[in-house]
Amino acid sequence: EIVLTQSPGTLSLSPGERATLSCRASQSVSSNYLAWYQQKPGQAPRLLIYAASSRATGIPDRFSGSGSGTDFTLTISRLEPEDFAVYYCQQFGSAFVFGGGTKVEIK
Amino acid sequence: EVQLVESGGGLVQPGGSLRVSCEASGFTFNKHAMSWVRQAPGRGLEWVANINGDGNWILYVDSVKGRFTISRDNGKNSLSLQMNSLRAEDTAVYYCAREGWYHMDVWGKGATVTVSS
Numbered sequence: 667e668i669v670l671t672q673s674p675g676t677l678s679l680s681p682g683e684r685a686t687l688s689c690r691a692s693q694s695v696s697s698n699y700l701a702w703y704q705q706k707p708g709q710a711p712r713l714l715i716y717a718a719s720s721r722a723t724g725i726p727d728r729f730s731g732s733g734s735g736t737d738f739t740l741t742i743s744r745l746e747p748e749d750f751a752v753y754y755c756q757q758f759g760s761a762f763v764f765g766g767g768t769k770v771e772i773k
Numbered sequence: 774e775v776q777l778v779e780s781g782g783g784l785v786q787p788g789g790s791l792r793v794s795c796e797a798s799g800f801t802f803n804k805h806a807m808s809w810v811r812q813a814p815g816r817g818l819e820w821v822a823n824i825n826g827d828g829n830w831i832l833y834v835d836s837v838k839g840r841f842t843i844s845r846d847n848g849k850n851s852l853s854l855q856m857n858s859l860r861a862e863d864t865a866v867y868y869c870a871r872e873g874w875y876h877m878d879v880w881g882k883g884a885t886v887t888v889s890s
Contacts, residue, residue, distance in 0.1 A: 701876035703818075710868055710880040711810075711818060722878060754818055758875040761832050762808065762820035 668692050670755055670765035678773040685742040687768045689755035694735045699758040702731055702740045705767075706751045714753075715740060745770070775799035775879050777869045782884030789859050793884045795852040795869030800879075803827070803847040806872040809854045811865035812883075819865075822854065823872065837863075859888045 669692040679685055689700070697718035703711040713722040715731035718738060728743040742749055750772050755765040781793040795807070808823040822833045822843040831843055842855040852869055867884050870877035 699875040703877075705818075710882055711877075712880070713873075713876060713878045716873060716876040716878070756818075756820075756876065761834065762810075762823070762877075764810075764818040764820060767817045 668759045668763055670763055672755060672765035672768045676769045678771050679745055680773045681745050681747055683745050685745055685770055687740040687753055689738040689765050691736045695757045697734050700738050701756045703754045704751050777879055777881035779869050779881045779884035782886050784887045785859055786890050787888055790857045792855045793867050795881055797850040802850040807852045808870045808872055808877055810868045810870055813865045861888050864888045
């Protein structure tokens, strides 16, 4: 079973700064099967990125995804106050697997 | 409006059973695979099970195999998760999610399941 490791566990940044979140797979995965989600406290997750780099409907263009093979990245170009949340990557191999999450907090 | 609404959560004793359901609206239900995803208190997301649009292809995470059963009623736009032999570690918010192409593009607000004596 593929394991997804997200880093860092917590990212402390200020509004307006750039956020770079990493998701590393224990073995190569298809880019078509890599997605990113945002979750705020008390809310359900929201799809941000699918197929590694495609933005979901209604997602601002400050969110971008990249990567291939075992290394994938979610970048938030300029943090807005509403972007402080927990972010999860997810892949599908023989089943769905989520990474452990990265919390983006206000510095 | 595309919407998923879970129901049926609650408090159950260890070893007991509970059924959570999800009512779908605003899209052609039988065209989409569906998943259940759970989140234990203070923890990350864990995929639990999924079922294809026809209901004839089902997958489970190892920790629930033999205890949980996912099913769907396309005539009623409804998804269910029957949970038997519940354990304390099954305590979580259970989310119903619509699948796109190997991702989950619509989520319900979740149903809380607490397993405790």
